[in-house]
Amino acid sequence: MPWEKNFNIDDAVDRATEVFWAKGYEATSLADLLQAIGINKGSFYNAFGSKKKLFTQSLLKYEREQRRDILAELESLEDPVLAINKLFDALIEQSLTDKDKKGCFLVNTALDLPNHDIDTQKTVKKGLKGSESFFERQIKSGIQTGAIPKTIDPGICAKGLLALLVGLRVLARGVFDKTSLMAIKKQAIDLIH
Amino acid sequence: MPWEKNFNIDDAVDRATEVFWAKGYEATSLADLLQAIGINKGSFYNAFGSKKKLFTQSLLKYEREQRRDILAELESLEDPVLAINKLFDALIEQSLTDKDKKGCFLVNTALDLPNHDIDTQKTVKKGLKGSESFFERQIKSGIQTGAIPKTIDPGICAKGLLALLVGLRVLARGVFDKTSLMAIKKQAIDLIH
DNA sequence: TGACTTATTGACCGATTGGTATAAACTAAT
DNA sequence: ATTAGTTTATACCAATCGGTCAATAAGTCA
Incomplete structure (x- = not known):
């Protein structure tokens, strides 16, 4: 019956994400979002x-x-070993390519967790838990195929790899250069050898 | 001639630090600072x-x-090995004790680095570089005493330990519990074995 | 066409932002 | 007592904050 929106909600969320991702929730103003999306207040709140x-x-x-x-x-x-290698390669590549140095939206929000509501906290925890589970599955799979030594504890090692991933994401936002980021990756691979 | 300030600047900075540390620069308002320090605007700007x-x-x-x-x-x-052990123990202890879950002021600011001025960026880089150098010195020292195997590259391993430290600090702000934080520490120690 | 529904626009809201200015009260050294 | 500097307490500033609202425009239906 009525009239469809003449801007794409999905695109709008993506554009907003870029801003929240780069600046964080508090530092992002409504004006920033309106400009990024290209609409005005009425449409925004609607x-x-x-x-x-x-x-x-x-x-x-x-x-x-x-x-x-x-x-x-x-x-x-x-x-599994290739998957973990490729993951770290992708993170480093992404960090070096992004001129805004946004890092990882989930990690950025994780550091800000005490200042967010419960729903946001749940989303962040779920996301990071998902990455930890990914590592754990890969390690277990690697142990079965013999690519990873049996002496390694999948649960503990997965948490270590997640911590390295998080550390890499933080340091990639302006502290470390490519060589240093590659060193982190090497240490991650060392943990499963 | 005149009259000394009747509030302690050092204490005031410490109180302000608590707020900046917990909430970040943007989310901290002038009113927050005035309340935390216990002075009013005039004194603040003076x-x-x-x-x-x-x-x-x-x-x-x-x-x-x-x-x-x-x-x-x-x-x-x-x-050296004891020093690194104690450092991680202290970080975990501090993270679990602090009910505000402030994490590490330097790490918090590091993640926000692209949104800060050059002076702040320098301070953060210098601080993290200092921690990295600490790790590197301990590793080299450990290799000399035989406590750490010669096969380990001090420069690379130090960057890995720093990434683990940073990851721990982030995850301690609400994602990981004590057991998980201890797992990160174990992985750190594994890196120098 | 006219009725109905929805989206867009832009003015408007009170509250808060960081920061300035002012004046009076106070303290201490000259 | 004068003087310099500090404190408090306000009042004030323009700008911006997130959010509301009524009027208007645009599309779909009968």
Whole structure:
């Protein structure tokens, strides 16, 4: 009956995500979001309800499309050591390519966790837990194929790899250069050898 | 001639640090700072000049008194493996004890680095570089005493330990529990074995 | 065409932002 | 007592904050 929106909600969320990702929730103003999306206040509140609701949407979409889908693709390689290698390579590549140095949206929000509501906290925990589980599955699989020594504890090592991943993401936002990031990767691989 | 300030600048900076540390620069309002220090605007601007200048002071003082002094104490132990063990123990202890879950002021600011000015960036880089150097010295020392195998590359391993430290600090802000944090520590120790 | 529904626009809201200015009260050294 | 500097307490500033709302425009239906 009525009239469809003449801007794409999905694209709008993606553009908002870029801003939240780069600047964080607090430092992102409504004006920033309106400019990034290219709409005005009325349409914004009609479409998203509030700044916080849009943030929630952004984070969920990121978790779904960036983190989950990428890990699923690596998992399909059926070579655990290669999958972990490729994951770290991808992170380093992404960090070096992104001129805004946004890092990882989930990690950025994780550091800010005490200042967010319970829903956001759940999303972040779920996302990072997902990455930890990915590592754990790869390690177990590697132990079965013999690519990874039996002496390694999958649960503990997975947490170590996650911590390295998080550390890499933080340090990639301006402290470490390529060589240093590669050193982190090497240490990650050492942990499963 | 005149009259000395009747509030202690040092204490004031410490109180301000607590707020910046917990909430970050953007999310901290002037009202927050005034309440935490217990002075009013006039005194604030007379003493510190601006919010940003106070932030700079806070970060420098933290780097000097929290990070540097603690590492210096550990370094005096003359037992590299023990020093690294104790460092991670101290970080875990601190993270679990702090009910505000503030994490590490330097790490928090490091993640926010692209949104800060050059002076702040320098302070953060210098601080993290200092921790990396601490690790490197301990590893080299351990290799000399035989406590750490010669096969380990001090420079690379130090970067790995720093990444683990940073990851631990981030995850301790709400994602990981004590058991998981201990797992990270175990992986750190594994890296030097 | 006219009714109905929805989206867009832009003005408007009170509250808060960081920061300035002012004046009076106070303290201490000259 | 004068003087210099500090404290408190306000009042004030323009700008921005997130958010609301009524009018208007645009599309779909009968």
